[in-house]
Amino acid sequence: MKYELTQDDINQYVANGGDLDFLSKAQISAIPQEVILKYIANGGNLLYLENFQIKNSAIPQDIINQRVAKGYDLGLLPKIEAVPQEIVNKYLQLGKDPSYFTNKQIKAVPQEIVNQYAIDGKYLDCFTREQIENIPSRIIIKYIANGGDLNYLTKMQLSSIPEHILFQYIANGGDLDDLTKFKLMRLDLYIPNDIINQRALNGWSLSYLPSEKIAAIPQEIVNKRAQNGYSLENLTAKQIAAISKKDFDLYVENGGDLDLDCITEDMIKSISQKSINRRALNGGYLKRLSQKQIQKIPQEIINMGASWRHNTANLVDEKTKNSIPAAIFEPTYRAQKALILYGAGKIKFDQLPIEIFANNEAVFVLCAIIKNKFKQKFNQICEENGYTDEVPDKVVKEFDKQLDKLDNEIDSKRAAAIKQLTEEQKHQDAVISEINKLEW
Amino acid sequence: MTQAEFNVYMDKKFDELVNRICPKEKNKKLSKKSNKNKTN
Numbered sequence: 001m002k003y004e005l006t007q008d009d010i011n012q013y014v015a016n017g018g019d020l021d022f023l024s025k026a027q028i029s030a031i032p033q034e035v036i037l038k039y040i041a042n043g044g045n046l047l048y049l050e051n052f053q054i055k056n057s058a059i060p061q062d063i064i065n066q067r068v069a070k071g072y073d074l075g076l077l078p079k080i081e082a083v084p085q086e087i088v089n090k091y092l093q094l095g096k097d098p099s100y101f102t103n104k105q106i107k108a109v110p111q112e113i114v115n116q117y118a119i120d121g122k123y124l125d126c127f128t129r130e131q132i133e134n135i136p137s138r139i140i141i142k143y144i145a146n147g148g149d150l151n152y153l154t155k156m157q158l159s160s161i162p163e164h165i166l167f168q169y170i171a172n173g174g175d176l177d178d179l180t181k182f183k184l185m186r187l188d189l190y191i192p193n194d195i196i197n198q199r200a201l202n203g204w205s206l207s208y209l210p211s212e213k214i215a216a217i218p219q220e221i222v223n224k225r226a227q228n229g230y231s232l233e234n235l236t237a238k239q240i241a242a243i244s245k246k247d248f249d250l251y252v253e254n255g256g257d258l259d260l261d262c263i264t265e266d267m268i269k270s271i272s273q274k275s276i277n278r279r280a281l282n283g284g285y286l287k288r289l290s291q292k293q294i295q296k297i298p299q300e301i302i303n304m305g306a307s308w309r310h311n312t313a314n315l316v317d318e319k320t321k322n323s324i325p326a327a328i329f330e331p332t333y334r335a336q337k338a339l340i341l342y343g344a345g346k347i348k349f350d351q352l353p354i355e356i357f358a359n360n361e362a363v364f365v366l367c368a369i370i371k372n373k374f375k376q377k378f379n380q381i382c383e384e385n386g387y388t389d390e391v392p393d394k395v396v397k398e399f400d401k402q403l404d405k406l407d408n409e410i411d412s413k414r415a416a417a418i419k420q421l422t423e424e425q426k427h428q429d430a431v432i433s434e435i436n437k438l439e440w
Numbered sequence: 441m442t443q444a445e446f447n448v449y450m451d452k453k454f455d456e457l458v459n460r461i462c463p464k465e466k467n468k469k470l471s472k473k474s475n476k477n478k479t480n
Contacts, residue, residue, distance in 0.1 A: 069444065071444055071447060071451075090444060094445065094448045363458075363461055364458060367454060367457060367458045367461070370454075371454040374450060374454075375450050378446070378450065382443045388442065388443045389443075390442065391442065391445075391446040395446075396446065396449070399450060399453075400453070403457065406457075407457055410461060
């Protein structure tokens with residue numbers, strides 16, 4: 001792509017809600033404030049903006065209110081204390097993080113909203129003692145059964161929890177240390193096996209469980225835990241040794257922690273190169289892998305990982321990173337440029353370079369752009385038709401349909417991109433093997 | 441659902457899509473689980 005990006009491309013991309021992640025400081029600083037305001041109102045990430053763009057006097061209160069009313073992330077947003085209570089309540093009705101509001105705003109939140117947070121099992125720490133005391137006991141029961149944090153409840157609320165609810169708490173990932181701390185249950189006493197198995201299957205931590213209870217977890221569940229990349233910590237050596245090579249390969253691909261004492265050198269050595277490559281492509285940490293294993297990762301994958309900021313730390317150390325030739329970043333710049341043009345509406349989905357789809361970070365950015373496009377379109381439909389209070393089912397169904405279509409399109413592009421990478425790698429391997437056959 | 445709830449719904453659907461397409465997100469989920477359970 002010979003086309004050079006103009007500031008106008010960037011402005012349009014940002015006005016459409018495009019992420020600022022890979023724009024330079026100079027490009028971001030040059031964006032007109034009216035575009036920045038649109039970006040802020042539409043939920044853009046404030047992390048990348050310059051101080052002068054987000055200082056109090058730079059953002060009118062109604063832009064702040066619009067962002068809050070739409071339920072977007074409030075980190076770094078100024079003047080939240082001046083958001084009207086009605087909008088604060090609306091934001092909290094969506095179950096979003098309440099920690100950005102002042103004590104005064106929180107105190108004025110209706111009890112039914114606090115109760116809803118308790119049912120969802122989250123953010124209770126943000127509310128006042130009085131609001132927590134007023135949560136009805138039937139809701140407290142649900143909160144605990146969902147594995148909610150016990151530290152925010154009153155002594156009174158903790159004192160009357162039935163045993164079967166505590167079992168649910170254990171199955172759903174509740175903190176086991178807290179059970180002992182609040183003298184609610186002794187972990188060495190009777191806990192049904194199926195409760196512990198459920199906890200193990202869903203990937204929750206097994207710390208604090210007595211070893212004989214862990215040893216009783218069936219191998220089938222240990223294997224499933226491994227396949228999903230969930231932590232193998234606390235499982236017995238016998239259970240870990242019984243994980244098949246195939247399941248352990250999946251553990252590696254799915255980002256399972258390799259830096260655990262229970263994972264032996266022999267297990268590390270046994271990992272297939274294909275799984276290491278997939279792990280690298282997914283941005284997984286490569287710590288514990290041998291230099292030999294890391295060196296076998298196709299250069300294309302390293303380059304893509306290294307050139308996208310987020311993956312760099314995972315793939316290479318500082319010294320290696322600094323020695324990466326500038327040319328390696330070229331494909332990324334090309335991809336980023338294409339993403340900006342796509343976000344600005346200047347190129348179509350089908351014109352995006354295929355390499356974008358093989359890189360998680362790029363797909364991540366692409367999805368964020370498409371999400372904004374979708375939301376703009378569907379919000380426009382709602383506003384034009386007066387669907388503010390009630391969005392008809394047919395609109396929601398249409399959204400679902402289009403999202404499904406997008407999902408399939410990304411999937412097939414991604415498969416094609418990975419296939420292309422593998423073909424290139426096969427070709428490179430063949431060439432290297434031919435070279436190795438030569439006698440000098 | 442209201443328009444605001446529809447927006448949250450769309451966000452959630454896209455989060456699910458990204459989580460499925462980019463398994464890297466699983467790492468985040470994992471660390472959340474281990475934080476909650478103080479495995480470190």
